[in-house]
Amino acid sequence: MEEFKTLQGIVAPVDRVNVDTDAIIPKQFLKRIERTGFGQFLFYEWRFDEEGNNNPSFEMNKPRYEGASVLISRANFGCGSSREHAPWAIMDYGFRCVIAPSYADIFYNNCFKNGILPIKLSEEQVEDLFQRTATHEGYEMNVNLENKTITDAYGLHIDFDLDEHRRQFLLQGLDDIGLTLQHDDEITAYEERHSAKLFGQTASV
Template sequence: MKPFIKLKSICAPLNRANIDTDAIIPTDFLKRIERTGFGQFLFYEWRFDENGNHRPEFVLNKPGYENAKILITGPNFGCGSSREHAPWSLSDYGFRVIIAPSFADIFFNNCFKNGILPIVLSDEVIELLFEKIENQHGYELTVDLEEQTISDEQEWQISFDVDAYRKNCLLKGLDDIGITLEKSEEIKQFELLRKSPAPMST
């Protein structure tokens, strides 16, 4: 998993509440066994019409947003089914940060496991960010995980909370397998001891 330290990117606004995992990645595209390749199907029914053509009104199809790595959205993002394909598709598309007033719990946890930083900010701050994006084409934010700050080029800044353990994993680029491999030497020593002949008892 790629480490996350600091990111500067244009922000894509998706001002909708209760976006569920079926909207993030429709069930028709869950037949792959790899974690990659799902980005092309992200928000598929919103991005494309029934003929597979781009819907020009959808934010990710508008000029300037195709390379956005920060998604700003409404409350209860990632609700519905607990499928991990949702963060897979967001990550594969290129998003590294999602900012919302609230997230579904399982989706929130899965984000960290897949290199995405989900940030909870108040409704008021989210509305302010939507306004900034609307009033300034190409609005960018810098997300600094080490300092736990979000800032823009107009000297606006705010702090955010993140669990210390999850923060450390993102900074080091560690998923569950990577965390286990950090203990590889201890695991090796344990296995060697476990294979040693045990004393016989009578």
């Protein structure tokens, strides 16, 4: 998994509360067995009309948000079913950071396992980000996970909180398997001791 230390990127808004995982990645696209390729279906029913053409009224389809890597939204982002395909789609589309006032627990946890930084800010702080995104075309921010700060070119400075264990997951680019492999020497030593004990007992019998 790629390390996350700092991110300088364009911000794209999805100005809706209770964005559920079926809106993030509709169920008809869950047949893929790979983790990649889901980005093209992100927010599919909002991004496209019935003929498959871009929906010009959906925020993310505006040219000013092309290439965005930071997504901002409203409360209870990622609610609904527990599908891990939701963060897969967000990551595959190009977003490395999501900012919202609150998240569904399972979605929040899945983000860290897939290299996405989900930041929780107050309703007032998120509203300010929406205003800045609307005011400045091509609005960018810098997300610094090492210092736990968010800044922009217009005087913004926000300190955000994050559990240290999860912060280290992203800083070091670790998922659950990677974290386990950090203890490879201890695991190998245990297996050798266990094998010696097991086969020693078998031989004595």
